[in-house]
Amino acid sequence: MTMTVRRLTRAATAGLVAAAALTAAAHSAEAADTLGSAAAGQGRYFGTAVAANHLGEADYAATLDREFSSVTPENEMKWDATEPSRGTFSFGSADRIVDHAQSQGMDVRGHTLVWHSQLPSWVGSLGASDLRTAMNDHINGLMGHYKGEIHSWDVVNEAFQDGGSGARRSSPFQDKLGNGFIEEAFRTARAADPAAKLCYNDYNTDGVNAKSNAVYDMVKDFKSRGVPIDCVGFQSHFNSNSPVPSDYRQNLQRFADLGVDVQITELDIEGSGSAQAADYTKVVEACLAVSRCTGMTVWGVTDKYSWRSSGTPLLFDGNYSEKPAYDAVLSALGGSGDPGDPDDPGDPGDGTPSCTATYTRTADWSSGYNGQVTITAGGEPISSWTATVTLPAQQSVSALWNGTPTWSGNVMTVRPSWNGTLAAGASTGFGFTVAKNGSDAAPVIGTCTAS
Numbered sequence: 450m451t452m453t454v455r456r457l458t459r460a461a462t463a464g465l466v467a468a469a470a471l472t473a474a475a476h477s478a479e480a481a482d483t484l485g486s487a488a489a490g491q492g493r494y495f496g497t498a499v500a501a502n503h504l505g506e507a508d509y510a511a512t513l514d515r516e517f518s519s520v521t522p523e524n525e526m527k528w529d530a531t532e533p534s535r536g537t538f539s540f541g542s543a544d545r546i547v548d549h550a551q552s553q554g555m556d557v558r559g560h561t562l563v564w565h566s567q568l569p570s571w572v573g574s575l576g577a578s579d580l581r582t583a584m585n586d587h588i589n590g591l592m593g594h595y596k597g598e599i600h601s602w603d604v605v606n607e608a609f610q611d612g613g614s615g616a617r618r619s620s621p622f623q624d625k626l627g628n629g630f631i632e633e634a635f636r637t638a639r640a641a642d643p644a645a646k647l648c649y650n651d652y653n654t655d656g657v658n659a660k661s662n663a664v665y666d667m668v669k670d671f672k673s674r675g676v677p678i679d680c681v682g683f684q685s686h687f688n689s690n691s692p693v694p695s696d697y698r699q700n701l702q703r704f705a706d707l708g709v710d711v712q713i714t715e716l717d718i719e720g721s722g723s724a725q726a727a728d729y730t731k732v733v734e735a736c737l738a739v740s741r742c743t744g745m746t747v748w749g750v751t752d753k754y755s756w757r758s759s760g761t762p763l764l765f766d767g768n769y770s771e772k773p774a775y776d777a778v779l780s781a782l783g784g785s786g787d788p789g790d791p792d793d794p795g796d797p798g799d800g801t802p803s804c805t806a807t808y809t810r811t812a813d814w815s816s817g818y819n820g821q822v823t824i825t826a827g828g829e830p831i832s833s834w835t836a837t838v839t840l841p842a843q844q845s846v847s848a849l850w851n852g853t854p855t856w857s858g859n860v861m862t863v864r865p866s867w868n869g870t871l872a873a874g875a876s877t878g879f880g881f882t883v884a885k886n887g888s889d890a891a892p893v894i895g896t897c898t899a900s
């Protein structure tokens with residue numbers, strides 16, 4: 450195993466870093482409210498997923514540093530990034546995020562140690578005994594490098610199938626090591642860093658359903674047999690197909706009642722405006738109603754870098770303006786954010802025109818589909834907007850309405866035809882018909898710009 454000298458350096462500084470984080474939280478509680486300081490007032494953290502390659506972007510870093518008290522590396526701690534070939538660890542990108550977080554007094558969530566996805570092919574080709582050794586070496590390699598620096602680790606991620614069966618998902622670990630791989634991973638993790646909270650993390654487990662029942666049964670079994678587990682992460686990726694469940698709080702509470710913390714780990718909610726804001730409020734209120742819900746993490750800083758960017762699911766738009774969802778979260782956290790503060794980007798009176806663009810497929814047939822892009826003005830009235838639609842290479846647009854297109858390759862830039870002027874918060878949109886030509890993939894909607 451190749452272990453860098455940073456391991457020693459990191460471990461030696463960890464105590465100082467923890468003290469710095471507490472000091473920063475105490476200071477920020479007195480300053481103007483932000484997501485992190487308002488959540489700290491409720492005894493919670495408020496975090497975000499971070500990508501190392503965006504840290505050099507001034508607005509990205511400024512928003513991150515101002516608002517959040519915890520970070521989760523979005524991809525940089527995954528197996529393919531950290532141990533691309535057996536025994537050779539590479540921590541460069543993850544270290545950048547951890548160093549940045551520590552310099553700002555933020556805590557770090559570790560994501561993730563054992564997962565079927567983003568797994569290098571060498572792992573899948575091992576026999577059972579070798580795979581067990583490799584899994585434990587991987588856990589020890591990561592947790593050793595960051596010992597004392599991670600508040601919670603997603604030890605095992607997404608080990609259960611979707612759908613009604615509540616069965617385990619097929620993976621090299623499940624298929625070769627059987628059900629016991631999960632508890633083995635947790636036992637190894639406890640020994641590797643006894644100070645870190647050890648979490649099981651999954652999606653579509655946010656309400657009471659067959660999948661969450663299966664996870665519940667596993668956690669209950671672990672607690673009864675003394676398998677070390679401290680928390681359950683609820684990813685909470687929501688959209689119209691998977692809305693915030695009405696029994697979300699109840700579900701968090703039943704897990705907490707097993708004697709584990711619960712955390713909302715990858716929150717994003719597709720949509721815009723007041724409907725999106727109301728959904729975010731439901732999530733924050735559910736966490737605050739459960740005393741063992743120790744914190745929330747949104748899955749990205751800005752809509753433009755979200756894994757679901759066309760669904761604009763986050764709290765800051767592509768221009769880093771605060772969205773109505775931001776004001777709703779801050780308010781639900783008890784923050785004294787002033788939605789009408791002209792000094793706040795995105796609030797009425799800030800003088801900065803902004804807009805968001807959201808996409809839906811409104812009709813679908815074998816050879817084509819209709820798409821609709823909704824343009825919504827931010828906190829200022831706007832007189833014009835521009836949105837880009839990048840089509841998969843095979844597809845072509847046969848009709849477009851309520852907008853004026855210009856083309857560059859497969860990128861269609863759309864400006865208003867008659868509908869450029871919008872009041873603050875008002876919406877318009879354009880539609881188009883696409884010939885699939887063999888590709889059913891969705892177009893990618895770029896950042897909306899306004900003047």
Ligand code: G3I
Nearest residue numbers: 498523524560561566567606607652684686715748755756
């Ligand atoms: O970095 C490469 C880039 O060099 C390359 O040009 C490009 C071409 O596709 O790919 C880039 O890597 C992408 C990476 O994100 C960074 O942007 C990968 O293809 C892409 O697969 C990867 O997606 C990540 C996804 O996990 C992979 O499973 C998303 O960013 C990340 O948000 C998402 O996060 C997951 C959680 O870990 C677990 N829960 C669900 C959640 C959402 O899918």
